[in-house]
Amino acid sequence: MRNYDLITPEGTKDLLFGECIIRRKIENTLLELFKSRGYSEMITPGLEFYDVFNLNSRYFPQENLYKLTDSKGRLLVMRPDSTMPIARVVATRLRDAVLPLKLCYDQTVYRTEPALKGRSDEIVQTGIELIGSQLKIADLEVISTAVDSMKALGMEFSLEIxxxxxxxxxxxxxxxxxxxxxxxxxxxxxxxxxxxxxxxxxxxxxxxxxxxxxxxxxxxxxxxxxxxxxxxxxxxxxxxxxxxxxxxxxxxxxxxxxxxITVDLGLVNKTDYYTGLIIKGYLEGHGDEVISGGRYDKLISEFGYDIPAIGFAVNVNAICKVVEKSGIFPAVPSPDAIVFAESGCEVEALRTAQELREQGEVVEMALFDDLESVREYAKERKIGKVVVIDGENEEEEA
Structure with missing residues (x-):
């Protein structure tokens, strides 16, 4: 008997239409800001060996990790954090790279918090890691980037250090x-x-x-x-x-x-690979932090490469919740045109649609066998133009 084929696991959700637009806009805004400051994007695997997160310091309790095994029986985890895999990459593939390294990312992490209701186990993080500098200017650059990240999203915010x-x-x-x-x-x-x-x-x-x-x-x-x-x-x-x-x-x-910007000496992050400065950012109308980060000068040394680092991650899910709480979702854009093909004119219709797309229009193909249904569909979807291909004349309707 199937009990779970129509629902998602706890801590996850399906995103539809306007929700996707909100999320992508946030991610793209942040990535563009990071790249404008010289940060290069990288992506780490969604699956990592458990050993990456089972270092001497044991930063992540194993009960908070999603675990599975590979075909050889080795223990894997779904990535619970972005900083530690990036530390692994820096200590291996980027060991000979010129310092400082300025890296950014936009990826999902997976953690389980069984005691929390309404939790998100699947969290989109967009963030930066500035690696190889202990200077104060590095701390200030990261703080100013965190501030500008919130300003770029057009929301009231506060930052605590x-x-x-x-x-x-x-x-x-x-x-x-x-x-x-x-x-x-x-x-x-x-x-x-x-x-x-x-x-x-x-x-x-x-x-x-x-x-x-x-x-x-x-x-x-x-x-x-x-x-x-x-x-x-x-x-x-x-x-x-x-x-x-x-x-x-x-x-x-x-x-x-x-x-x-305020000072809080009670900032004592759970992820205790931090060694110095701690950063947390909050949005008006949301109690949990949407930015979390700090300086972690000893973490990369646990992978065999002793260099300092500082960074932060933006919790994209949390920002989406603040936007969604307003109840105002962005409209899903309608296509500019829809192309209907009379029988036998399908190839010509597809070519016409492509020509219109090359002119910058968003064009949908009509998947109906009568023109009246196409007109009704276009009216429902608020598509402004119907293009009819009948083999002899190309007809456009407003």
Whole structure:
């Protein structure tokens, strides 16, 4: 008995007509912007060996991966992330390429989050990776590209920046297991203050636990840095704060000080291959981030090539949801003309249609055996011109 032949798997959906137009417009707008800044597009396989995502750091829990085997019994996964496969390519096929490398992509990733309702397991990501530079200008270029990506889509947005090193510096001084550290990270990310306080209380009261308790509340403008320095009078953390402050001030100036860029020291991304700057972007009317990225200076070294990198991905699905929420879908364009062939005139009709297309028109062939049906169809589809080929005269109707 077939139970699932008329539905799609959880976390996926069919896209029709106007939805496809929205998605392609977003993808094309972003890719054109990236390429205008010197980024070259690349595509990695939808299927990767599990080993690519099973490095020492285990960035992706295997329960979140879609897994299958190949004809030799080797374990494969459907690509859950674009950055790690690109890191693999850089460490192998692009190892001798001139640095810096500026790469962009537009591809789908697959992840399962069983606990989430309304989730997307099939996510279109369009993004960039700037590889081979640790300079501040690289960080600022990526931030400005993220800002311009949102501006290009014509939507109200906000961009948050943070530094994962601050959290790692603090949590690394706790006598905690990896599982406990991950629990602390998740509570900070979700800004769950009561549960975070309860968990940190089990480690006693000291300046480390006090700082971690207040980390999710440290967000806003330039005043965040003063509050953080008072809370964490530590030379290593002060150095990280100074680094982030410099980037924040330059980014705010670069983007016109219009209030779209804020600091959030509670940014502690789940994908913990990030080592420094963290970037998250949000659109008005959508609670989840639509841009996520940052600096990952150690990831490519796990593939045997030690070079720094920074990048971000735009969640195209999330932007589509914001557009669709307005209820205004773009009209599906109608063909300019439809060509009807009387019996025996099919070849001539096909040639006529091609000639019209070469003139720049969108032309459809009529798949009816009587002219009245063609006229009704053209009226329904709002096709402005009917071309009739009868072997003797070519007739056009408005």
């Amino acid at each position: 943070g530094h994962i090193g601050i959290f790692k510096e603090l949590v690394g001084r706790l006598e905690a297991t990896d599982k406990e550290k991950e629990r602390i990270r998740k509570l900070i990310e979700n800004k769950n203050f009561p549960a975070l306080n309860d968990l940190l209380d089990t480690f006693g009261s000291n300046h480390i636990t006090d700082a971690l308790k207040k980390l999710p509340a440290l967000f806003g403008g330039a005043e965040v840095f003063e509050k953080a320095e008072e809370l964490m009078p530590d030379e290593n953390i002060k150095r990280l704060l100074d680094e982030l402050r410099e980037i924040y001030e330059d980014a705010a100036e670069l983007c016109g000080n219009d209030g779209n």
